[in-house]
Amino acid sequence: MASTASPNFFARLRMAKPKTTCSKNPDALRIGILGAANIAPTALINPAKSMKSIIVVSVAARDQEKAKAYAKTHDIPNTHPSYDAIINDPEIDCIYNPLPNGLHFEWTRKALEAGKHVLLEKPATSNAAQTKILFDLAKAKNRVLLEAFHYRFHPASIFFRQLLQDHIAEGHVLQKVESIMSWPSFFPKDDIRFNFALAGGIMMDCGCYTLNSIRYFSGLEVESVQEARPKIVSPEIDGRMDAVVNLSGSHSPGAIGKLTASLTNPYFSIDTWRNILPSFTAETDTKIFTFGVFVMPTAYHYITVKDKATGKVENLPKVYAEGYSTYRYQLEAFVSAVKGANTDSIPGWVSAEDSFKNMTAVDDIYRSAGLKIRE
Ligand SMILES: NC(=O)C1=CN([C@@H]2O[C@H](COP(=O)(O)OP(=O)(O)OC[C@H]3O[C@@H](n4cnc5c(N)ncnc54)[C@H](OP(=O)(O)O)[C@@H]3O)[C@@H](O)[C@H]2O)C=CC1
């Protein structure tokens, strides 16, 4: 069978931001965006440009002039005067919700009630109770609701998870997994990420990814929180979180998960730069598996397996596949689900139970850290 080489780094970057929009299928899904959000071009607008199966038809912002300017910049054909208006437009099939965390629940609930399928930014909601209500509603309405843990849909993530799970299936036992997303202050102090009224805090941001990766790659669940050490940057707001959780699952009793999430590391510190690349590691009785840059594997990643007895490190081939971004693979999965595919057969799919368990673990870490769960 002929094999095709994956596009190189520059080609992958170009593919993530296509200059033109392809022609669309007659039955392409029509999706609208809530808010002129910073993340929407990367997570939806650009990936949709090269997909025949979905069209970004409109954006709504609190100020319609802002929506119009955004639509012009990003080649979106239409705008709506309010979030309610876009949600209730019968010509729209799906809604992308990239509002601040604290608005995920309210506006996703309205979208589901209006019969829309929803691609919802992470974290799903402010807390686990809200997540349960949303997914129960999606089920009752027979609509697709996907929490956008985009990294899971990339072929490198799927490969790495299988590699680890195959090793476990051979009888090896996980002892420790660790996930790190730890950066300096990329965002200003008044960013939505640090606003309690908008359900901010680092556990809601980088932290929810680290937890999700611990659960997804290991196949284990968080049983309890051993330790949660927040760096408080304003009342109830964690700028960094270091936590250790006890994991449960039949294949690896006693395994622990460690996470570090930060957006407040000092720029002038060796530690900051040592961990600047997000990484995931899993240690079993015999080996240490590492997936470097697991959260943005399109740009670059590495997968290594270290033999604990010999110290030998095997560097496995990188998995860029067609070279698409994590967001494009995620959008393909979302479209398939809306078109009726069984989500159990979509690799990486984030189920209702999965989103609920992730949010439950976020709540538990907040409680353990002595902070309020988000409202
Ligand atoms: N998947 C990923 O890789 C990423 C996901 N995210 C997630 O996406 C969401 C949005 O993040 P990001 O795009 O950085 O956010 P932005 O700062 O761009 O805010 C998004 C939108 O929120 C709207 N908004 C509504 N109410 C408020 C309010 N009270 N204060 C501020 N904004 C408000 C604004 O809409 P309007 O235009 O109507 O004014 C704004 O455009 C978050 O949940 C975040 O966790 C973020 C980055 C990466």
Ligand SMILES: O=C1OC[C@@H](O)[C@H](O)[C@H]1O
């Ligand atoms: O991927 C991400 O990296 C930076 C974060 O602040 C952002 O919200 C997150 O989704």
